Amino acid sequence: MLDDKIRNDFPFFKNNQLIYLDNAATTQKPQIVIDRMADDYTNHSFNVHRSNYMAAQRTTDAYEKVRTTVSDFIGSPSAKSIVFTKSTTDGINIVANGYFAHQLQPGDEIVVAISEHHSNLLPWQRLTEKCDAHLRYIELNEHGQLDVQQAQKVINDHTKLVAVAAVSNVLGNLNPIEQLAKIAHQHNAEILIDAAQWVPDMPVNISAFNPDWLVFSGHKMLAPTGIGVLYGKPDLLEKIEPTAVGGDMVTSVDRNHFKAQPIPIRLEAGTPNVMGVLGLGAALDYLNTLDMHMVQKRCQFLGQFMYDKLSALDGVVVYGNPIRDTGIVTFNVEGVHAHDVASALDLRGIAVRAGYHCAEPLMQALHTNATVRASAYFYNTQDEISQLVKAVKATKEFFTSYGH
Amino acid sequence: MDINEIYQRTIMDYAVRLKNKPLLNGQDTYQISLENPTCGDKLILSVQIKSGLVHVIAYQADGCVIFKAATAIMEKVCLKHSVTEINHLENQFSQMMMQQEIDNPKALGDAIALQAIVKLPVRIKCAMLPWKAMYQVLNEGEVDGR
Numbered sequence: 001m002l003d004d005k006i007r008n009d010f011p012f013f014k015n016n017q018l019i020y021l022d023n024a025a026t027t028q029k030p031q032i033v034i035d036r037m038a039d040d041y042t043n044h045s046f047n048v049h050r051s052n053y054m055a056a057q058r059t060t061d062a063y064e065k066v067r068t069t070v071s072d073f074i075g076s077p078s079a080k081s082i083v084f085t086k087s088t089t090d091g092i093n094i095v096a097n098g099y100f101a102h103q104l105q106p107g108d109e110i111v112v113a114i115s116e117h118h119s120n121l122l123p124w125q126r127l128t129e130k131c132d133a134h135l136r137y138i139e140l141n142e143h144g145q146l147d148v149q150q151a152q153k154v155i156n157d158h159t160k161l162v163a164v165a166a167v168s169n170v171l172g173n174l175n176p177i178e179q180l181a182k183i184a185h186q187h188n189a190e191i192l193i194d195a196a197q198w199v200p201d202m203p204v205n206i207s208a209f210n211p212d213w214l215v216f217s218g219h220k221m222l223a224p225t226g227i228g229v230l231y232g233k234p235d236l237l238e239k240i241e242p243t244a245v246g247g248d249m250v251t252s253v254d255r256n257h258f259k260a261q262p263i264p265i266r267l268e269a270g271t272p273n274v275m276g277v278l279g280l281g282a283a284l285d286y287l288n289t290l291d292m293h294m295v296q297k298r299c300q301f302l303g304q305f306m307y308d309k310l311s312a313l314d315g316v317v318v319y320g321n322p323i324r325d326t327g328i329v330t331f332n333v334e335g336v337h338a339h340d341v342a343s344a345l346d347l348r349g350i351a352v353r354a355g356y357h358c359a360e361p362l363m364q365a366l367h368t369n370a371t372v373r374a375s376a377y378f379y380n381t382q383d384e385i386s387q388l389v390k391a392v393k394a395t396k397e398f399f400t401s402y403g404h
Numbered sequence: 405m406d407i408n409e410i411y412q413r414t415i416m417d418y419a420v421r422l423k424n425k426p427l428l429n430g431q432d433t434y435q436i437s438l439e440n441p442t443c444g445d446k447l448i449l450s451v452q453i454k455s456g457l458v459h460v461i462a463y464q465a466d467g468c469v470i471f472k473a474a475t476a477i478m479e480k481v482c483l484k485h486s487v488t489e490i491n492h493l494e495n496q497f498s499q500m501m502m503q504q505e506i507d508n509p510k511a512l513g514d515a516i517a518l519q520a521i522v523k524l525p526v527r528i529k530c531a532m533l534p535w536k537a538m539y540q541v542l543n544e545g546e547v548d549g550r
């Protein structure tokens with residue numbers, strides 16, 4: 001079992017008093033990632049896949065080794081399926097603009113959940129509009145979970161893609177993605193999983209349900225910003241028309257034509273984010289030593305504790321299913337705007353996020369225009385959550401005293 | 405920093421008392437709708453200009469305390485002033501929020517209380533929104549409310 005001592009791995013907490021509960025936005029970095037990146041910057045700053053002296057080859061090997069580490073981390077059958085991107089957003093846009101833009105016909109349908117992050121909504125909105133296709137929504141049921149029965153009706157033979165988050169960045173619950181994948185595949189539709197909030201929090205084994213596409217970001221799981229992962233089935237990756245072409249992704253070029261490299265390199269034009277990839281590798285190695293089952297247990301425990309304590313407060317509305325899967329908890333204090341709650345907490349040294357959380361359609365479905373989100377990662381402590389709960393209570397009392 | 409340094413009594417009082425007023429229509433009325441995309445403060449502002457003065461101000465304001473207080477104060481400070489005067493006030497208010505010297509703080513009336521928000525930079529946009537809306541509705545003549 002992970003305990004509070006795990007914090008000692010993170011220098012941020014030695015240097016700062018902040019109670020950091022905005023981990024769904026991005027995470028702090030453990031010393032081991034910082035050290036390995038410092039070493040890579042110091043001793044291994046070479047370009048990959050081009051320079052053919054031994055030192056550069058070692059960097060290329062390290063880079064390619066991370067591809068395997070990522071592949072194993074999510075239970076992908078082959079490292080060929082792993083494309084390094086900038087981020088979740090980047091990965092989804094590559095699939096939308098490099099693949100579905102060439103596949104989609106008028107009248108086709110793409111299905112998303114009402115709770116999608118804008119990253120997994122806007123590319124599909126724009127694409128369906130451009131192609132005269134339709135965008136359909138999976139709604140929430142009365143427990144604030146994706147409604148599988150309704151999904152069964154929305155997904156049909158016109159559906160070409162179901163694009164859903166495994167874990168909503170607002171509601172924090174694990175969605176029934178295995179069931180959705182089954183339904184999608186029954187209709188010969190593909191399924192894309194936005195795993196930005198999933199891969200950081202629990203063990204992931206995609207061979208269990210065989211999604212066609214899966215995307216996530218390194219920075220939400222202890223790695224640096226600017227590095228993300230796109231998983232795609234190899235035969236589908238083959239069909240992507242690279243959204244960027246240029247150096248590194250070709251085998252030969254003449255005056256008029258070029259011959260592209262095999263996947264996945266073909267999809268990584270130009271000098272990639274080498275240091276980002278190596279940093280991601282360091283983060284995954286660290287998470288592997290902790291064991292993702294333990295990470296999940298700890299996140300779930302902290303999330304459940306937070307949910308229970310906050311919902312016990314008078315005048316606090318907590319969203320989503322009462323059984324928690326992750327450390328994310330979203331709430332509102334009745335009569336007080338989410339931004340005022342967040343500022344009041346900020347003034348007490350607690351960092352949470354307030355607003356739409358890049359999920360405006362969900363806010364409309366929840367009949368609110370903003371919420372407060374506190375998101376714990378495994379390095380947070382129960383004591384920090386208790387301080388949050390106390391501060392929320394005090395905040396409510398402060399604003400209520402003015403007749404709010 | 406203590407919460408009372410930001411959420412001062414003046415600010416709280418204005419925010420609590422803010423009442424949305426039915427938007428105007430008819431001759432010489434102008435309307436604009438603005439929001440802060442990151443937080444969801446929303447303002448629909450309509451004004452009527454008569455003989456060069458802002459004669460009536462009405463709005464639908466939905467958002468946080470700082471935004472609501474700023475809206476109510478802006479109304480009070482701007483009412484019955486000319487476009488030129490209001491442009492100057494808007495400029496002074498912006499200067500104040502950017503921690504610059506201003507020539508006549510008194511003219512800003514209770515808007516001076518919002519200077520406290522400078523200490524909480526992430527919220528400056530909330531205080532600026534109504535002023536920005538007023539400036540735009542007067543100068544860019546967005547939508548004629550008729």
Ligand SMILES: Cc1ncc(COP(=O)(O)O)c(C=O)c1O
Binds near residue numbers: 087089119167217
């Ligand atoms: C569910 C979900 N999808 C997508 C994203 C976008 O991730 P990024 O900004 O790293 O591209 C996020 C992050 O906020 C997220 O939580």
